[in-house]
Amino acid sequence: MTAALLCLLVSLAAQGSPARPGTPRVLVWGGDAEGGAPFVEADPANPSQVRGFDVEVATRIARGLGRPGAQFVQVQWSNIDQSVERGDFELGLSGVEDTPTRRARHAVTLPYFEFREVLAVRPEDERRIRELADLHGRRVATLGATIAYDLLLAARDSIGLIPVSYDDDVHPYTDLARGRVDAVLLDHIIAQRALRRLGGTGFVILQRPVANGYYVGVLARADSALRDSMDAVLKEAMRDGSLEQIFRRWDVWDATQGALFERVLRAGVMTPPAGTPGAQVVAYLPSLARAAAVTLLVSVLSMALAVLVGLALASGRVYGAAWLRVMTAVYIEVIRGTPLLLQLFVIYYGLAGVVRLPAFLAAVLALGLNYAAYEAEVYRGALEAVPRTQLEAGRTLGFSEAQILRLVRGPQALRYALAPMTNDFVALLKDSALVSVITVVELTKQTAIYATNVGSWVVPGALCAVVYLAMSLPLARLARRLEHRWGGRAP
Amino acid sequence: MSALLVIDRLRVRYDARDVLRALSLEVTRGEIVALMGPSGVGKTTALRAVAALQSFDEGQIAVDGFVLAPGPVPPESRLVPLRQRVGLVFQAHALFEHLTVLDNVTLALRHVLGKKPGEAELAATTLLDALDVAARAGAWPRQLSGGEAQRVAIARALAPNPPLLLMDEPTAALDPERRSTLGATLRRLCEQGRGLLVATHDAEFAREHADRVVKLGNDA
Numbered sequence: 001m002t003a004a005l006l007c008l009l010v011s012l013a014a015q016g017s018p019a020r021p022g023t024p025r026v027l028v029w030g031g032d033a034e035g036g037a038p039f040v041e042a043d044p045a046n047p048s049q050v051r052g053f054d055v056e057v058a059t060r061i062a063r064g065l066g067r068p069g070a071q072f073v074q075v076q077w078s079n080i081d082q083s084v085e086r087g088d089f090e091l092g093l094s095g096v097e098d099t100p101t102r103r104a105r106h107a108v109t110l111p112y113f114e115f116r117e118v119l120a121v122r123p124e125d126e127r128r129i130r131e132l133a134d135l136h137g138r139r140v141a142t143l144g145a146t147i148a149y150d151l152l153l154a155a156r157d158s159i160g161l162i163p164v165s166y167d168d169d170v171h172p173y174t175d176l177a178r179g180r181v182d183a184v185l186l187d188h189i190i191a192q193r194a195l196r197r198l199g200g201t202g203f204v205i206l207q208r209p210v211a212n213g214y215y216v217g218v219l220a221r222a223d224s225a226l227r228d229s230m231d232a233v234l235k236e237a238m239r240d241g242s243l244e245q246i247f248r249r250w251d252v253w254d255a256t257q258g259a260l261f262e263r264v265l266r267a268g269v270m271t272p273p274a275g276t277p278g279a280q281v282v283a284y285l286p287s288l289a290r291a292a293a294v295t296l297l298v299s300v301l302s303m304a305l306a307v308l309v310g311l312a313l314a315s316g317r318v319y320g321a322a323w324l325r326v327m328t329a330v331y332i333e334v335i336r337g338t339p340l341l342l343q344l345f346v347i348y349y350g351l352a353g354v355v356r357l358p359a360f361l362a363a364v365l366a367l368g369l370n371y372a373a374y375e376a377e378v379y380r381g382a383l384e385a386v387p388r389t390q391l392e393a394g395r396t397l398g399f400s401e402a403q404i405l406r407l408v409r410g411p412q413a414l415r416y417a418l419a420p421m422t423n424d425f426v427a428l429l430k431d432s433a434l435v436s437v438i439t440v441v442e443l444t445k446q447t448a449i450y451a452t453n454v455g456s457w458v459v460p461g462a463l464c465a466v467v468y469l470a471m472s473l474p475l476a477r478l479a480r481r482l483e484h485r486w487g488g489r490a491p
Numbered sequence: 492m493s494a495l496l497v498i499d500r501l502r503v504r505y506d507a508r509d510v511l512r513a514l515s516l517e518v519t520r521g522e523i524v525a526l527m528g529p530s531g532v533g534k535t536t537a538l539r540a541v542a543a544l545q546s547f548d549e550g551q552i553a554v555d556g557f558v559l560a561p562g563p564v565p566p567e568s569r570l571v572p573l574r575q576r577v578g579l580v581f582q583a584h585a586l587f588e589h590l591t592v593l594d595n596v597t598l599a600l601r602h603v604l605g606k607k608p609g610e611a612e613l614a615a616t617t618l619l620d621a622l623d624v625a626a627r628a629g630a631w632p633r634q635l636s637g638g639e640a641q642r643v644a645i646a647r648a649l650a651p652n653p654p655l656l657l658m659d660e661p662t663a664a665l666d667p668e669r670r671s672t673l674g675a676t677l678r679r680l681c682e683q684g685r686g687l688l689v690a691t692h693d694a695e696f697a698r699e700h701a702d703r704v705v706k707l708g709n710d711a
Contacts, residue, residue, distance in 0.1 A: 389585035392544050397599040398574035398651060400567055407602060411589045486589070 027062035027070045030084060031055075031094030032077035034168065038189060038250040039095045040072070053250040054093045057112060060242055061091065061217070064233030078145050078448060081106055082457070085220050091230070095187065097147050098214040105456075107227040110234050111214030112243060113252070114260040115187040117148050119206040120176060120194070126204050129183060135161040138182035141172035141439070145449045147213050148185045153287075164359070164439050165449070170194065171349070175439075177202030178352055180359070185210060189252055214260070238265055284450045284460070291446030292467045298363055298442060299429045299471075305368025306428070307421075310375025317380050319401075328376065335373035341434055343370055348438040363435035371428050378420045382413035415486045422479035426472045443467060494519050495555055495655050495686040496541065502549035503536050510536050513550070516705045518686040520654065523677055525697035526690045528707030534690035535582070537707075538657045541688070542579045543570050554655055574603075578648035582659040584640045586632035586647070592619065593628040596646050604651060618646040622676060637664035638672075645676070656680065658689045662696045674700035 031040040033050050040052040050072050062070035073089045080092035085106060096102075098111055121129045129135060132155050140155075142148040144165035152163035164181050166172045172184040173194035184191070184203070191205045219227045237243040238261040247253040316328040335343070348362040357365065386409045394404040436445035447464035451457045494517040501514040511533040518524045526534050539545045541552055543564050552559040557572045559565075567574075587595050593615055600611035619625040622642040627635060635643065641661060648656060658677075662670045670693075677687055677700060691697055697704050 387585070389581055389583065390587065392542075393579075393581060393585040393587070393647075395544065395567060396542050396574065396577065396579040397647070398571065398603040399599070403602055407598060408587055412587075415589065 024067050027058065027065060027067040027091065028073060028089040029058045029062075029070055029091040029093055030073040030075040030080055030089035031058075031092065032080070033072075033074055035077055035094055036170075037193065038252055040093075053113075053246050053252060054095070056246040056249070057217075057237075057243070058091065058093050060237050060246065061230050061233050064236060065229055081218055084218055087220065090219065090223065090226065092218040093215075095189075095215055096218050098216045099147060102216075102218060106221050107219040107224045109217035109219070109227055110231045110264055111216050111260065112234050112238075113215040113247070114256050115189060115213050115215060116209035116256075117151065117185055117211040117213065118188045118191050118209050120173065120184040120186075120191050120203045121182065121206065122176065122179070122202070123204050125182065126206075130206065131208065132161065132185075132210055133159055135159060135183055138162065139164050139180070140183045140185055141166055141175060141181040142185045143167075143169050143172070144441075144445065146186075147211070148187070149449070151211060152185060165436075165441050165445065166439055167437055170197075171439075173198065173203060174349075178356055180352075180356060187213070235265060284446075287446055288443070288450065288463060288467065291441055291443045292471070294440065295429065295432050295443040296471055298360070298367065298432045298435060298440065299425070301364045302367035302371060302432070303425050303428055305364060306371035306375045306424075309369060309372035310379055313372060313376035314379035314383060315405075317376065318383050319405075332373045332376055335370055336377075340366065340370050340431060341437065344434060344438055359435075359439045362438055363432075363440045367428060367432060367435065371424060374424055375421070378417050378424070379413065382416035383409060385416050386412045415483070418479055418483055418486075422476060425475060429468065429472055494553075496688060497553045498537070498541065498550070499552075500550040501537065501540060501547055501552065503533065503540060503545070503547045511540075511547075511707075514707065515550075516688075518655065518688050520684050520686050521681050522703065523681055523687045523689060523701045525701035525704045526688060526707060527692065527694065527697050527704050529692060532707045534692075534707055535659055538579065538659055538688065538690050541655075541657060542577055543573055544579075574653075575651065576653050576655055578651065578653040578656045580641070580644045580648050580656065580658045580661065582661075582663060584632075584644040586635075586640060586644060588632050590632075591628070592624065592630050592632070592635070592643050595632070595643060596650050599647070599651050615646070615650060618649060619643070621679075622646050638669045641665070641673070642676070645680075649680070654685055656685055656687050658687065660691055660693075661689060662691060662693045670696055671699075 031050075031054055033040050033042050035041075038052050039054045040050050043049040043051045055070075055072065058070040058072070062068075075083045075088065075092070077094055080094060080096060081102065083089065084092040095115075098108065102108055119129070119132070129138075132140075132151075135155070136159055139162045140152055141164040142152055144167065149163065149165060152161065155161050156163050164172075169186060169190045172181065172186065173191075175181050176184050177198060188205070188209070195203065195205060217227075217230060219230070234243070243261070244253060244257070247257055313328045313332065316324045317332075320328065344363070344366045347366045348357065348359065351357065390408055390412065391404055394408045399407065432442055433444035436442055441449075443464060447460045451460040496516075496518040498514055498516050501511055502509065503511040514533070514537055516524065516526070526537060528534055536545065540547045540559075541554065543559060546563050547559075547561055549561050551561075554573060554576045557576060559573070586592075587598065590598065593612065596615035596618060597608070597611040600606045600614055601608060604611075606614065616625055616628065619628055619642075622645055624639050624642045624646065627639055627643070632640060632643070641664070645656075645658075661673060661677075665673060674696065677689070681687060689697075689701065
């Protein structure tokens with residue numbers, strides 16, 4: 001038995017260990033297939049495989065390095081840097097942007113593609129909106145933790161536009177067509193793909209770029225030697241035309257790329273054009289404070305809604321006719337039995353054809369209606385926990401049923417409900433992080449953006465935890481004090 | 492003097508078992524009637540039926556002209572005249588735990604009789620004073636002794652000034668001295684023109700303080 005276990009451990013260790021020196025290994029590279037074509041996407045013909053120009057670039061690099069092939073590892077786009085640094089793969093490629101912060105923290109390859117940050121607007125706005133400066137007071141969407149997002153943050157202060165951050169690069173354009181945002185700022189490849197997906201209607205892409213940027217490969221900081229080898233392969237691919245062929249196959253080749261190749265081959269090293277300012281803790285504090293305020297506001301409003309709807313549901317379950325009891329029970333079970341994330345998507349995107357709710361309102365509605373189901377059960381339990389003789393005492397004194405609820409049963413039930421309500425509010429405070437999927441930038445999302453930009457979760461994570469605790473601890477303390485006061489002490 | 496309460500052949504069944512079978516009794520103003528019998532014989536059931544907290548199967552209950560018939564308990568909206576006529580002191584007092592002593596007594600004065608807060612407080616304080624618990628007006632129910640809680644419960648039941656007061660096992664938690672004080676208090680209430688129906692298994696208390704004793708046995 002022990003021997004068998006030992007054998008198993010030894011064989012597992014052998015699998016996990018690097019290949020012997022001299023044996024070429026497969027190049028393991030990471031990217032986000034959710035980002036889709038033309039970067040990386042699941043192959044429609046064989047969904048277990050990926051395809052896209054980044055897939056072919058990775059394969060070309062592997063071949064140039066003398067590796068037997070390239071193996072893809074799926075990773076969330078915003079986590080590519082941290083995954084490569086902790087050794088999940090050797091190379092990150094997936095429309096990874098060249099930024100000063102990335103260069104400072106990781107080993108970065110030569111730029112292999114030049115993209116343009118372009119604005120997309122609705123056709124009727126094309127004459128009015130020509131550049132960022134025309135977007136004062138307007139909502140401008142982009143993907144979080146990108147150069148485009150940093151450009152919008154800078155423009156928020158200088159121009160007064162309203163940046164709206166998305167977790168994906170599809171919904172900014174559908175929301176633009178629906179009128180939820182007034183413009184989208186993203187890479188020209190993404191904009192062109194979105195336009196094709198919408199059948200060439202719904203928005204137009206402004207020709208004048210807001211900024212230029214480069215796609216690079218990212219490696220762990222310690223892998224600078226491997227990076228240098230990859231740079232040599234990339235240069236070779238630029239020289240022999242294989243990179244151009246890849247881009248032409250994916251229909252992303254243009255004169256800009258030819259000029260880029262020339263510059264790279266002549267100069268060797270490029271500096272990133274669209275600058276991300278060096279990320280300092282202090283620089284992010286105002287954004288974190290704003291995001292914390294959003295978290296608090298969303299949570300407080302959602303809880304208020306949850307309490308009101310929960311009270312109505314609980315009253316329906318305790319006092320209602322049979323049909324009302326059934327309906328409230330169905331609501332409670334359906335809401336509790338399905339993920340909050342799904343409910344957020346349904347309210348924001350699913351109902352968009354019927355009613356276009358602003359993101360903040362949709363967030364409050366989804367969270368509030370979800371928690372109402374839990375509150376309803378808390379209140380039902382609390383109402384039923386009030387002793388029957390208390391209600392009978394109210395009756396013998398001549399109170400109506402409504403007066404008994406208001407003057408006797410409700411106030412006593414509130415005391416029973418206080419502890420679970422506090423629990424629920426603290427849970428809601430944390431669940432409010434989910435609303436970032438519908439573009440509301442709250443504390444966790446802002447922290448993720450901050451962490452991506454500085455390339456570490458240590459300081460942002462600690463700051464974020466402190467802010468959450470600063471919001472939840474006083475609440476728990478207040479609840480304890482109330483319970484203590486209401487619970488009283490015998491003489 | 493005409494009867495304040497007339498119970499005529501009251502029958503209450505639970506799960507095909509007779510809890511009360513043909514109970515008849517009368518209570519007139521100025522009279523303390525003790526409803527006696529061992530535990531489980533239906534004393535509390537009889538009081539609850541008079542207070543319309545539970546239905547009965549046969550017979551009739553009349554309180555100062557207001558008649559309750561067999562069948563389900565009528566909705567509260569039709570019981571307003573009964574509520575004005577009957578007060579009930581529960582065995583476990585059932586004081587409102589979230590309100591102080593004073594608020595327990597003023598609640599019905601304000602929200603049923605529509606008295607202004609000042610008026611209600613004055614009336615409540617007078618009642619509490621008469622029952623010797625005015626000093627505890629600011630206390631919470633959980634801070635009261637058994638005797639104090641009972642007197643507050645009596646004050647609360649008397650606040651709307653009902654002519655008939657029902658009491659369920661009032662001596663259960665009292666020592667002999669307190670029992671005698673309670674007897675004197677009940678007598679005073681009677682002298683104010685009220686009728687009292689007291690359910691008790693305390694034969695000594697019944698003998699000393701009741702004007703009449705109605706015994707409930709298994710044949711009641």
